[in-house]
Structures are given as structure tokens and as C-alpha cells.
Amino acid sequence: MAEKINYFLFSFLLLVSQGVAQGLPAVKIRKISIAEDKITVVTTLPKILKEASGLYIDKQGNFWSHNDDRYSFLYCFDSTGTILKTVYLNHPNKGWEDLAHDENNNVYIGAFGNNRNDRKDLTIYKIKSPDSITSKVTMGETIKYQYSDQVSFPPAEANRNYDADALIAFQDSLYIFTKNRTKPFTGFTRVYQLPQQHGEYEAELVDSIFVGSGPMMEHWITGADMSPDKKTLVLLGHEKLWVINNFKGSKFSTGSLSEITLPDFTHKAGVSFYGNNIIYIVDEKEFEILGGNLYRIDISRYKN
Numbered sequence: 001m002a003e004k005i006n007y008f009l010f011s012f013l014l015l016v017s018q019g020v021a022q023g024l025p026a027v028k029i030r031k032i033s034i035a036e037d038k039i040t041v042v043t044t045l046p047k048i049l050k051e052a053s054g055l056y057i058d059k060q061g062n063f064w065s066h067n068d069d070r071y072s073f074l075y076c077f078d079s080t081g082t083i084l085k086t087v088y089l090n091h092p093n094k095g096w097e098d099l100a101h102d103e104n105n106n107v108y109i110g111a112f113g114n115n116r117n118d119r120k121d122l123t124i125y126k127i128k129s130p131d132s133i134t135s136k137v138t139m140g141e142t143i144k145y146q147y148s149d150q151v152s153f154p155p156a157e158a159n160r161n162y163d164a165d166a167l168i169a170f171q172d173s174l175y176i177f178t179k180n181r182t183k184p185f186t187g188f189t190r191v192y193q194l195p196q197q198h199g200e201y202e203a204e205l206v207d208s209i210f211v212g213s214g215p216m217m218e219h220w221i222t223g224a225d226m227s228p229d230k231k232t233l234v235l236l237g238h239e240k241l242w243v244i245n246n247f248k249g250s251k252f253s254t255g256s257l258s259e260i261t262l263p264d265f266t267h268k269a270g271v272s273f274y275g276n277n278i279i280y281i282v283d284e285k286e287f288e289i290l291g292g293n294l295y296r297i298d299i300s301r302y303k304n
Contacts, residue, residue, distance in 0.1 A: 033261040039295050042294040043079055044081050044293055045292050049065055052270060052285075053097055053284070054099035054109070054270045055223070055270030055272040056100075058076070061274070063282075065099070067096070070093060072091060072092060094121075095119070097112060097164065097166070102169035106126055111123040112124065114162055117155060117162045117181065119153075120153060124145070143196075143198060144200045165221060166221050173195065174194040175191055177190070178221065179220050185213070185215070188211070192205055209235075209252055209253045211242055211257075212259065218237065219240070221242075225279070228275065233245070239266075240260060240262060242258070266291035267284035268282070269282065280297075
């Protein structure tokens, strides 16, 4: 869920759950700060996408996004910010946070925003790629779930790691990356696995990735995507990217991790690959002066 926060004023987890220990980085995190000229502002987002919260690039190279907690529409726009198409998804927009896609031309909408860690109706909607939808209204298959290790709603502050803004489809599964709200902050994003088919499930805790010791808002995971060649995972934060490659299977914590600090702190909320080295990012419009853009970055130089 979008958070109305003034970003200028924010000044070894030993949990084992269902036999899965918290993952540790396989190597020391490589930290890099990139200059403003390494990021291209492609365009201003359409005004309707004030709370842009996910990003998908279709086969024609057009961009799809949606708002967080307002309007059940997916919006298609081009590199000039012109809206080309809208698709109405006949499901409530409750905490729509991310878009993911698989190799079978399906798109997944993660309706799992859970700021208070007390939500019991966590859902992912599955539709065919919206660029192929001819009607203006569509229904999605529903994938409903709860976290397999959550027993309290909400849990104690030390275990509030059940919010999520990030989703990918990889191999035959969906993977959710949590937005860590623990106090004290532990620095781990948990990785939960789900089937890609309609049904009701317990999301299994399969991995955990250490992304930094804080501050919390600098190490929140707000989006994710996997490269087309399945060799690079990107996690997004408000002012950071985590580029992970050389991982074994779906155990992402075994990979080499580079932390990229971006020039500006904005509410970045959606990321998508275009090819194996180019990523695009969208951020929310804040205070009418911050964000609300589509960005382009070449990450080839940041891979280990």
C-alpha cells in the first residue's frame, strides 16, 4: 500500500521457520553509487498513474502499470507517457503492489500490500498478457494464500516481515519478496514460493536475503524482476537496486549481490527488464514535485 511519508524526515536475524534458516549473502555485498548521468529519465508518467506501483513491458515494448489502492485498471503507455490502452480488472484494487509475467504470456498482479502485517485475504491475480486482451473488462484467476509461518495477525514487532511489494514468476513458481518492517530492523527480505495456478495455498518460506542493516526505509524491497535469460534478479528500493546473479537454482541468497545506490530517494515501486541488461523503473508522484517518472538504467556494468 502506498505510504504518505515525508521522505526527508526519516532520519544476525536468528529466526528459523519451518526448517528454513535466514539466508546470508554468499559473498560480501558489493556497494556502488551511480551518478545521475547514468540514469535516463525517459518520460513523465501519465497523470492517472499518480501511485504507479508495478511495471510490465509487453512484447511490443510498451509499458503497463497500475495504481496502488485506487482504480482497478491496468494502463498501457509508450515512451512519451501517452496512454495507449486501458484494461479494467474486475477485482478490487486492495494493495496492488507489483506485476510479474511468465514465459506463457501470463501476467500476475500482486494484491498483497500488508502494511500492518494483519491481512488474511492476500491474493495474486493471473490474467493473459493485457496487450492481448480485446475486451475492456477482464476477470483474473485468483491465487489466494497465507504465509506458512505466520501465526499472529499482526505478529510482534520483531517479526513483522509479512508485508510485500515484490513478485516474480520464475521456472514454474511465483516468488514473493517481503518488505521488512521488523523493529529492531533485521535487514532481511524473506522469499516465499507459490504455485502459478489458481487455488488456495500456504506460501512456503524458501529463502531469505540480507540486503542491509538499515535504516529501514533505505532497505525496503519495493519491486522485483528476473531477466529474460533467468540469470539476473533485480530487487528495487526507494533509492537502491540490488543486482543478484550467479545464484544456484532458485536459491537467490547463494548469488553474488551488488547494492547500487541511486542519486535520488523517491517512492520507486516498479521495475522491469527490457532485454538482459536494461531495466526500467517507475516511481510514485509525491508532493507534486517528486517522482512520477519512467527511468532507464543499463545494469550490465554492475553485475558480478
